[in-house]
Amino acid sequence: MDNAKTLIQVRDCWKSFPGKSGEMIHVLERVNLDVYEGEFLCIVGPSGCGKSTLLNIIGGFIKETQGEVRVDGGPVLGPDPKRIFVFQENGVFPWLTVEENVGFGLMSRPAAEREERVQHYIEMVGLKGFEKAYPRELSGGMRQRVEIARALAANADVLYMDEPFGALDFLTRLKMRADLIRIWQTEKKTVLFVTHDIEEAVQLADRVVVMSRRPATVAETVTVDLPRPRDLDAPGYLATRDRIFAIMGMDVHSGGDLSH
Numbered sequence: 169m170d171n172a173k174t175l176i177q178v179r180d181c182w183k184s185f186p187g188k189s190g191e192m193i194h195v196l197e198r199v200n201l202d203v204y205e206g207e208f209l210c211i212v213g214p215s216g217c218g219k220s221t222l223l224n225i226i227g228g229f230i231k232e233t234q235g236e237v238r239v240d241g242g243p244v245l246g247p248d249p250k251r252i253f254v255f256q257e258n259g260v261f262p263w264l265t266v267e268e269n270v271g272f273g274l275m276s277r278p279a280a281e282r283e284e285r286v287q288h289y290i291e292m293v294g295l296k297g298f299e300k301a302y303p304r305e306l307s308g309g310m311r312q313r314v315e316i317a318r319a320l321a322a323n324a325d326v327l328y329m330d331e332p333f334g335a336l337d338f339l340t341r342l343k344m345r346a347d348l349i350r351i352w353q354t355e356k357k358t359v360l361f362v363t364h365d366i367e368e369a370v371q372l373a374d375r376v377v378v379m380s381r382r383p384a385t386v387a388e389t390v391t392v393d394l395p396r397p398r399d400l401d402a403p404g405y406l407a408t409r410d411r412i413f414a415i416m417g418m419d420v421h422s423g424g425d426l427s428h
């Protein structure tokens with residue numbers, strides 16, 4: 169990433185929420201982060217430390233209490249159609265078919281162009297043959313593919329993904345990770361991916377941002393310099409994974425508790 173352009177800059181970002189009895193809950197404290205154009209960046213950290221909060225600030229859904237977030241040189245003033253959130257599978261519209269869901273952000277485009285983009289991305293995510301199906305007729309993994317196809321069809325530059333595979337079973341998750349990497353390598357988007365799963369982060373990311381407990385800051389950023397597709401038995405993979413566990417204060421070999 170030596171020559172890559174910095175696309176997202178988070179500078180001295182703080183976030184507090186008012187608690188139930190009027191006290192302030194300090195969630196983020198002095199967070200600094202750079203995201204490079206085209207990279208796959210994962211954010212991991214203990215449960216409830218503020219990963220989603222940080223992603224929502226970068227995505228323009230909530231405002232930082234203090235600090236600055238800049239995307240593509242300008243301040244974040246709100247959500248932007250060039251940067252799309254991919255939610256868990258239930259983000260799709262149940263009353264629309266697969267092709268209508270995928271084409272949802274393309275209503276203003278000429279019909280022929282819309283049709284071409286929709287078909288292209290349906291094929292890319294492996295849903296060919298299911299164009300006319302409704303979400304209720306699909307598995308969780310397939311619904312998640314619809315979500316990804318919709319973001320890609322809308323030609324977003326950046327995908328914000330918050331635990332997108334969290335609701336899927338183990339094997340489907342592995343398949344979705346492999347497919348997401350294949351798509352990312354073809355499409356060259358910037359991906360910010362929040363997960364509590366360290367293995368998932370090391371399988372996917374160019375760099376893993378490890379956050380501390382709340383009030384959270386960036387404890388360390390770990391570069392994952394391993395070829396893709398990643399060999400999950402390779403010494404480099406295991407060493408990177410164990411290093412992240414260690415940063416989070418967990419010894420993987422003694423059954424560290426992931427909830428702290």
Ligand SMILES: Nc1ncnc2c1ncn2[C@@H]1O[C@H](COP(=O)(O)OP(=O)(O)OP(=O)(O)O)[C@@H](O)[C@H]1O
Nearest residue numbers: 185186193195214215216217218219220221222364
């Ligand atoms: N709108 C809000 N009002 C009050 N507190 C909030 C709000 N949003 C988040 N919080 C609190 O901020 C903290 C961080 O939440 P957040 O969802 O960002 O953490 P997370 O790291 O993504 O968690 P998880 O890994 O469990 O998904 C939590 O204690 C949460 O209760």
